[in-house]
Amino acid sequence: MAETAVQEKEPLFGKKERKLLTDPLDSNNPVTVQVLGICSALAVTTLTFKALVMSVAVVFVCGFAALITSLLRNMIPSQVRMIVQLVIIAGLVTIVELSLKALNYPVYKDLSVFIGLIITNCIVMGRLEAFSLANKPWRSFLDGIGNGLGYGLILIIIAVIREIFGKGTLMAGSPFGQFNIIGASNETMSYMINTAAEGSWFSWYTNNGLMVLPASSMFIIGIIIWVQRSWNKELVDIS
Amino acid sequence: MHSTRYIYTFVLIMTTVVAVVLAGMNTFLKPIHQANEAVFNKRAVLKSVKGTAAVDALSDEEVVAEFKNVTQMVVNMNGDTFNPEQVKAARNFKDKPGMAEDLDLAKEKKKDEKDRLHPLYVFDNGGKKTYVTAVRGSGLWDEIWGYIALDADKNTIVGTSFDHKGETPGLGAEIKDNPTFPLSFVGKKIRNTKGEFVSVLVKKGGADKTNLHAVDGISGATVTCDGVTEMLERGLKYYEPALAKK
Numbered sequence: 465m466a467e468t469a470v471q472e473k474e475p476l477f478g479k480k481e482r483k484l485l486t487d488p489l490d491s492n493n494p495v496t497v498q499v500l501g502i503c504s505a506l507a508v509t510t511l512t513f514k515a516l517v518m519s520v521a522v523v524f525v526c527g528f529a530a531l532i533t534s535l536l537r538n539m540i541p542s543q544v545r546m547i548v549q550l551v552i553i554a555g556l557v558t559i560v561e562l563s564l565k566a567l568n569y570p571v572y573k574d575l576s577v578f579i580g581l582i583i584t585n586c587i588v589m590g591r592l593e594a595f596s597l598a599n600k601p602w603r604s605f606l607d608g609i610g611n612g613l614g615y616g617l618i619l620i621i622i623a624v625i626r627e628i629f630g631k632g633t634l635m636a637g638s639p640f641g642q643f644n645i646i647g648a649s650n651e652t653m654s655y656m657i658n659t660a661a662e663g664s665w666f667s668w669y670t671n672n673g674l675m676v677l678p679a680s681s682m683f684i685i686g687i688i689i690w691v692q693r694s695w696n697k698e699l700v701d702i703s
Numbered sequence: 704m705h706s707t708r709y710i711y712t713f714v715l716i717m718t719t720v721v722a723v724v725l726a727g728m729n730t731f732l733k734p735i736h737q738a739n740e741a742v743f744n745k746r747a748v749l750k751s752v753k754g755t756a757a758v759d760a761l762s763d764e765e766v767v768a769e770f771k772n773v774t775q776m777v778v779n780m781n782g783d784t785f786n787p788e789q790v791k792a793a794r795n796f797k798d799k800p801g802m803a804e805d806l807d808l809a810k811e812k813k814k815d816e817k818d819r820l821h822p823l824y825v826f827d828n829g830g831k832k833t834y835v836t837a838v839r840g841s842g843l844w845d846e847i848w849g850y851i852a853l854d855a856d857k858n859t860i861v862g863t864s865f866d867h868k869g870e871t872p873g874l875g876a877e878i879k880d881n882p883t884f885p886l887s888f889v890g891k892k893i894r895n896t897k898g899e900f901v902s903v904l905v906k907k908g909g910a911d912k913t914n915l916h917a918v919d920g921i922s923g924a925t926v927t928c929d930g931v932t933e934m935l936e937r938g939l940k941y942y943e944p945a946l947a948k949k
Binding site for chain 2: 510539540541542543544547548551552554555558559562563565566569570573576630673676677678
């Protein structure tokens with residue numbers, strides 16, 4: 465294999481390395497551009513804290529799976545490379561699951577199968593196949609982290625919108641406490657709604673039930689893709 | 704191309720390494736997992752008596768301390784009481800003391816009705832007793848369960864808490880997420896004026912406020928609500944003989 469030859473001059477954070485980290489955040493985003501990992505984006509985005517935990521888990525799994533695969537890339541027999549990748553990912557996911565169960569049991573219960581389903585998240589396997597098998601460990605690690613962050617970024621944007629409009633709160637269920645933003649969950653607003661005369665403007669907001677349903681994240685992803693493409697013209701595919 | 708022997712060796716070494724790491728980690732973290740799970744279950748029981756918000760504000764240590772004042776009983780559908788030693792023997796517990804909280808209710812539900820063991824928690828609040836019963840049934844997608852707290856008259860509901868495995872967020876999951884649903888049971892009675900067991904109905908389309916045996920259903924979650932109705936009727940009935948003996 466060609467890349468085993470040692471190349472001179474490979475900075476830790478050169479232009480290429482930075483690009484590996486930032487590209488997946490925008491012009492090569494795994495969710496909005498490659499449209500991968502949609503299943504979990506629908507399921508775990510009802511609460512911001514859940515989405516945050518899920519994102520951290522995916523960043524960890526993606527980064528370290530890429531690092532390990534890249535370290536082993538010259539040893540992995542190509543006939544069984546997919547199975548080997550799967551073992552690496554599954555091992556890391558189980559580590560995340562066991563740690564989360566010890567650190568925050570209620571969130572572990574809430575995320576239930578979705579932590580386990582990171583194994584089947586196409587983003588992780590896709591990056592291992594496309595990048596880590598042919599690149600050096602440090603770069604693969606950055607690529608993995610970058611893609612995890614790109615996924616997490618979209619997840620958190622969706623979750624913030626869904627939680628504010630669906631429940632009126634932000635970061636509910638987190639150990640840092642929750643913020644009550646709008647509607648009846650906000651004490652000041654609740655007071656105003658309850659005391660305001662019928663039809664006054666204070667009573668305008670009730671929690672939007674659609675936002676709690678999985679379908680809403682489909683709409684939000686669609687809108688995010690639209691917004692992203694309207695400022696990043698490179699992504700617009702004219703054919 | 705690698706030889707077949709190389710592939711076998713590689714895969715064997717790799718899976719062994721992963722297995723050892725994971726097994727080690729699991730053994731190391733198991734005590735923490737069990738402690739977390741125990742506190743989680745204790746919180747669910749406490750919520751039926753004290754309400755969700757009050758219990759969420761308690762720390763794990765406070766929950767454990769609070770639970771020390773609770774009398775834990777294990778009963779069956781005939782009203783027989785089991786002591787921890789009998790429970791331990793009946794369920795082959797090795798590292799659990801055989802208290803009511805140690806019962807795996809999902810496993811109990813799979814057993815024959817006659818063989819099932821049910822936990823009964825008795826809260827003593829200055830001589831005034833509250834009985835917490837555990838019920839378990841099926842929602843739309845998967846299991847639902849809850850704790851129903853009954854007043855000293857063993858008839859009036861003073862609080863409930865529900866949980867589920869996989870109900871739809873915003874619809875069936877509202878039994879847990881919507882704080883008004885568990886509260887709507889407060890003050891309802893499980894027996895009619897003649898003293899006959901009638902349970903509480905979760906009524907589609909809304910219940911009459913004066914009706915002591917029905918609460919409002921959740922729009923869009925008819926199957927889950929029917930599941931709650933069925934679970935209450937069947938589940939509370941198991942406790943009838945045990946409660947009558949108290």
